[in-house]
Amino acid sequence: YASTLATSQSSISLNILMYVNAVGKSHIQFAEKLIDLLNVNGHKVDVIIGVLNSYVTLEGSYGARKLVAVKFPGESPWGAVAEHLKNPFVELSDWVRLKPDTNKFMETCHQMCDLLLASTDVAELMSSNTYDLALLGAYDFCPFALAYHHKISPVVSYTPTPAHFFQQYHAGLPELPLYDNVLFDTRHADYSIFATRFYETLRTFKERWMFYIACESANAKMRAHFGDNFPDVRELVMNASFDFTNSHPLLEEPRPISHRLRYIGGIGLPKARPLSKDINNILDLSKKGSIIFSLGTQIEPDKITEDLRRVFVRTFKRFPEYNFLWKFDGKTQFNATNIFNLEWLPQTDLLYDSRVVAFISHMGLNPFTEAAYAGVPVIAIPLFGDQIVCSCSTMRDAPLHSARPS
Structure with a gap:
């Protein structure tokens, strides 16, 4: 039923917990569309927003029944070093992105997890309600671990972008390095075919290594917080029922898919109104x-x-x-x-x-x-x-x- 929650009228009203990664304003806007559609179809949505990007400002409740926003006390680690946000017209070399220390995003997610675990508002919201479904942003392991701890299931992942490594890997889909790069595509660059494939292969290994480090870090964090018997966070993500991706199959590269991957690109697209x-x-x-x-x-x-x-x-x-x-x-x-x-x-x-x-x-x-x-x-x-x-x-x-x- 998860694939039709936001698109069809239902006689069943579900209590849904949604976790939003506030990476950019467009990510918040996409989440707001999902919340609106769920509300229209009779569901109740409580929302936790992890503000990963300090440049994102939150306005109102976004239609949520209850909303908890978790922010860094100052500028987020990612926003402080994200050169593409400060100087968007300065080109960053594709090869520079392969350096091990260039991805501050995962580090920011790691620190956000500490804030989520320490938040009494988050703990109270997740423990004081009985939820029928968790709709979680697919960028890091922490929300999946929290949903497991608070016995919220089933779990559905979503992303405001096309399907990326996190979703595909944990859905057990084969990796195609040349076609799976959602965030940075080198095929536009003036490289030979060999150089492009070599680069994308290196990038895939780097992503795997980053997610391995992130996974082990999340495991250590959760076991320190909830006990040594806490399961591997990879298994928690792999057990998600569906993966929603904000894309349309006609607009994506051909790729292996499974019943888990559901394209919802265009959902909530507003209808054209008369111009002023x-x-x-x-x-x-x-x-x-x-x-x-x-x-x-x-x-x-x-x-x-x-x-x-x-x-x-x-x-x-x-x-x-x-x-x-x-x-x-x-x-x-x-x-x-x-x-x-x-x-x-x-x-x-x-x-x-x-x-x-x-x-x-x-x-x-x-x-x-x-x-x-x-x-x-x-x-x-x-x-x-x-x-x-x-x-x-x-x-x-x-x-x-x-x-x-x-």
Whole structure:
């Protein structure tokens, strides 16, 4: 029944515990969509949020019945060293990522686990309610161990990204190093086929080693906290009933799958609504159509240097027959009649408007999915994470969504 919880009306109202890894704002937004859909279908959702990224701000309860947010007392270890968050336009070499000390994310998850174990709010929430299901972010072992300790089952893992190593490995699926890299894809780079495969093989070994270290660390932590008989955390993850992945099979690389892996890409995708009068007026001004430009929620205006802004402005001014709707700050003057600086864009509504002829995007998973469903041509500017893989998939799958729905 787990695969239909969020998509169909049910006469059964379940109590669900959800753990959210707050890695980025888009991860919170995806979790909020799941919570909304579960609420609509009559289920009650309590949420624990582990704020791994200090740059993520939490707003409200996100529709949860009860919410516990666990934060680092200062800046998170990952946010303090995550260069891609501080300087998103500085390219990091693929080979640098192979260094053993480059992955602070797992270390941050490890320290977050200490905070979760020490939190009386987390312990009270998990022990004072009888839950029918645990829906857990698939980034580390800690939430699975806590669910086991508090006797919450069945367990379903989910990820706001395409399926990655953590889910595939614990589902017992074969590894295909050249195709399984969700976060960093080297096939766009100017490498030979041999060099690419060699790199991806090394990366796979590094990931295995990192997860082995993380697993042994989690085992030691749980046994110190709950006793020596606590089971291996790998077994707990392997016993998950389903793995939800925020992707669509037509938009992913071919890969081995099993009954555990359920594609839910596009779930909660909002329907297009009528545009405001101001936006309609902008779209009507263009001779050949309008182009929307957005680099996502993690790229604040101050991360785009003045020199880079000038490059974008000069480029857009060379196409006066098109209007550019740029999600920026709503204040900066660009001194161009065809560039409209907007603090917020109704992105979904715009993508389904026939006057919008292209989308310039960082190609995070959300805009990738929205553009694919809307059938809008994309100019990709990937910066980090799964944006690179989504951009490669956009080029590969272009024939699949080149025709817009009528």
